[in-house]
Amino acid sequence: MGITRLFSTPQLPPVGAGDLAVVTGATSGIGEATARLLVEEGFRVVGTTRRPEGVDKRIEGVTYVGLDLGDPASIEACAAEILALGTPAVLVNNAGESQSGPFEELPRDALERLFQVNVIGHVDLTQRLLPAMRAAGRGRVVMVGSMLGSFPLGFRSSYVASKAAIKGFASAARREVAPFGIGFTTLEPGSIATGLSARRTTYVDESGPYAAEFGRMLRRLNRNESRGISAERVAREVLRPIRAARPRPHYAVGSMAPVAFALSRVVPQQVMLNVISAKHDL
Numbered sequence: 001m002g003i004t005r006l007f008s009t010p011q012l013p014p015v016g017a018g019d020l021a022v023v024t025g026a027t028s029g030i031g032e033a034t035a036r037l038l039v040e041e042g043f044r045v046v047g048t049t050r051r052p053e054g055v056d057k058r059i060e061g062v063t064y065v066g067l068d069l070g071d072p073a074s075i076e077a078c079a080a081e082i083l084a085l086g087t088p089a090v091l092v093n094n095a096g097e098s099q100s101g102p103f104e105e106l107p108r109d110a111l112e113r114l115f116q117v118n119v120i121g122h123v124d125l126t127q128r129l130l131p132a133m134r135a136a137g138r139g140r141v142v143m144v145g146s147m148l149g150s151f152p153l154g155f156r157s158s159y160v161a162s163k164a165a166i167k168g169f170a171s172a173a174r175r176e177v178a179p180f181g182i183g184f185t186t187l188e189p190g191s192i193a194t195g196l197s198a199r200r201t202t203y204v205d206e207s208g209p210y211a212a213e214f215g216r217m218l219r220r221l222n223r224n225e226s227r228g229i230s231a232e233r234v235a236r237e238v239l240r241p242i243r244a245a246r247p248r249p250h251y252a253v254g255s256m257a258p259v260a261f262a263l264s265r266v267v268p269q270q271v272m273l274n275v276i277s278a279k280h281d282l
């Protein structure tokens with residue numbers, strides 16, 4: 001293989017004002033901020049929510065469509081509704097569940113739901129929209145992962161694994177869809193102040209062997225989130241692979257992402273694991 005090819009990033013046709021953009025989980029936090037920014041950029045925006053009739057803070061210019069990623073029938077109906085509105089040029093797979101608990105105590109039904117919502121649901125929705133995007137010959141798919149997908153943290157194993165899984169899908173499928181003008185990118189946010197802590201699902205035996213350390217980690221995790229950067233800052237990062245002619249496979253923002261990723265290239269993995277633990281009182 002030639003050196004030029006080795007260092008090349010696929011160049012893609014542009015997407016922009018007037019095009020259709022889909023943002024899953026557009027009623028709160030990162031998804032809401034991204035939907036608002038895409039409207040400002042001139043996109044026609046479809047935002048998903050589990051309760052389209054009950055959206056409190058409706059954004060002018062966003063069409064709300066029902067989607068429960070835990071329900072395959074809802075995903076099928078959502079994709080049909082989106083395609084009836086047009087062919088998406090942008091798909092931001094943002095919706096997600098934040099789950100915590102000691103590995104030993106995670107219930108099987110909670111694991112299955114998390115992987116359906118955070119991984120299989122996004123894969124399913126993307127598969128249903130890709131044929132139209134491929135026929136159009138252009139598009140951008142952005143998976144919202146988490147820096148924990150790259151830097152694992154104790155008591156977050158299921159969430160870490162779901163975010164690493166979605167990154168794996170995106171990084172591998174990237175090569176498959178590039179010849180059709182479609183970019184696949186993973187964006188990994190660090191700690192973002194969206195109020196997500198209040199919506200976290202937790203599974204722990206309060207009188208079990210892990211309860212004390214789990215509680216300590218969770219308190220620090222929630223404090224880090226409340227002191228995190230804004231959802232608007234993350235939304236601006238989501239826009240980077242959408243605007244770029246040559247979107248990168250991976251972007252990250254918050255929690256000193258540039259330092260963390262640079263450090264991880266030069267120190268042993270155990271050092272990184274220790275740093276992440278220490279940042280969470282473990």
Ligand SMILES: NC(=O)c1ccc[n+]([C@@H]2O[C@H](COP(=O)([O-])OP(=O)(O)OC[C@H]3O[C@@H](n4cnc5c(N)ncnc54)[C@H](OP(=O)(O)O)[C@@H]3O)[C@@H](O)[C@H]2O)c1
Nearest residue numbers: 025026027028029030049050068069095096146192194196
């Ligand atoms: N906040 C952080 O510190 C942080 C850090 C790293 C990564 N992330 C990731 O960034 C993404 C957004 O996080 P956020 O903090 O903005 O969360 P958020 O404020 O809780 O918003 C989550 C969105 O997802 C939707 N949603 C939740 N469960 C769903 C389901 N089963 N099916 C379909 N939609 C569902 C919600 O919409 P409805 O309730 O209207 O259905 C809501 O709009 C998530 O993937 C999260 O894992 C967040």
